[in-house]
Amino acid sequence: MAVHKKEEFTQKEQDLAAFAKALAHPARIAILKVLAQRNECICGEIVEILPLAQSTVSQHLKELKSAGLINGSVDGPRSCYCINWKAFEKFNQEFSWLFTNLKIKNEKSCC
Amino acid sequence: MAVHKKEEFTQKEQDLAAFAKALAHPARIAILKVLAQRNECICGEIVEILPLAQSTVSQHLKELKSAGLINGSVDGPRSCYCINWKAFEKFNQEFSWLFTNLKIKNEKSCC
DNA sequence: ATCTTATATCGCAAATATACGATTAATCAA
DNA sequence: TTGATTAATCGTATATTTGCGATATAAGAT
Structure with missing residues (x-):
């Protein structure tokens, strides 16, 4: 867009939106599932499981990492990614808060 | 992208991602809040409250509607939008399910 | 019938996201 | 040191999103 107006919203709205954005692609949800199912990182x-090229998976991992949802560390020639449960829990609560907050105000729809 | 590979993931992953996408912009979160705070639609x-042009707000409303998060009906020269609590609850539960599901498998991170 | 008001839609521009192949970088093994 | 392996990054193409002004639409008011 010509101008980006995202910063004109509240910090909480921006944070929640950023979190939602990180989850806004099935590949990233699939990656989180794979990470959760393994005891080791x-x-x-992931590249073998997902129907995507290595570079594309790497990009999705980068996005998840920059959103704070996963941690990554270098382990020799390979990388190690894990879910950042702390951040995840925080956002889970923020989402619940949003849902609850919205619902408390008006239980029923008018249209 | 050259090819869209989204449909190669599971339906549940796609649905969750689509829901997250609808929430992936602070304007849409703000709209949901406004809709929830009013007893009438x-x-x-919304246009006055948000720092966006009328046409842009209309577009965001359209996206929320097509994601199923809000209902809309024509009421004379004006439109009436309300939160679709049923759909919202469904996705809230799916999200909780995802969080729980992920966490059950592996409580602690290894990196 | 015309004007006003409210909202949707169209057309466009710019930014961002998605995807891939090729290349680079970094480590391990021989 | 060389070669193999793994993953990140670069460059590029295309698709989608975001945003706005202008226009269209639709209903109520005069």
Whole structure:
């Protein structure tokens, strides 16, 4: 867009939107599932499981990481990614707060 | 992108991602808040409250509607939008399910 | 019938996201 | 040191999103 107006909203709205954005692609949800199912952080397997090229998966991982949803560390020639449960919990609560907050105000729809 | 690969993921992953996408902009979160705070569906006020042009707000409303998060009906020369609590609750539960599901498998991160 | 008001839609421009192949970088093994 | 392996980054193409002004539409008011 010509101008980006996102910063004109509240910080909380921006944070929630950023979190939602990180989850706004099925590949990233799938990645989170894979990470959760493994006890070890095997990264290369994600590429094999997902129907995407290695570079694309790497990009999605980068986005999840910059959103704070996963941690990553270098382990020799391979990388290790894990879910950042703390951040995840925080956003889970913020979402619940949003849902509850919205619902408390007006239980029924008028149209 | 050259090819869209979204449909190669599970339906549940796609649905969740679509829902997250609808929330992935602070303007849309702000709109939901406004809709929830009013007992009546006053649509024009949203334009006054948000720092966006009328046409842009209309577009965001359209996206929320097509995501199923809000209902809309024509009421004379003005439109009436309300939150679709049923759909909202469904997605809230799906999200909770995702969070819980992820966390159950592996409580602690390894990196 | 015309004017006003409220909202949707169209057309456009710019920004961002998605995807891939090619390349780079970094480590391990021989 | 060389070669193999793994993952990040770069460059590029295309699609989608965001945003606005202008226009269209639709109903109520005069």
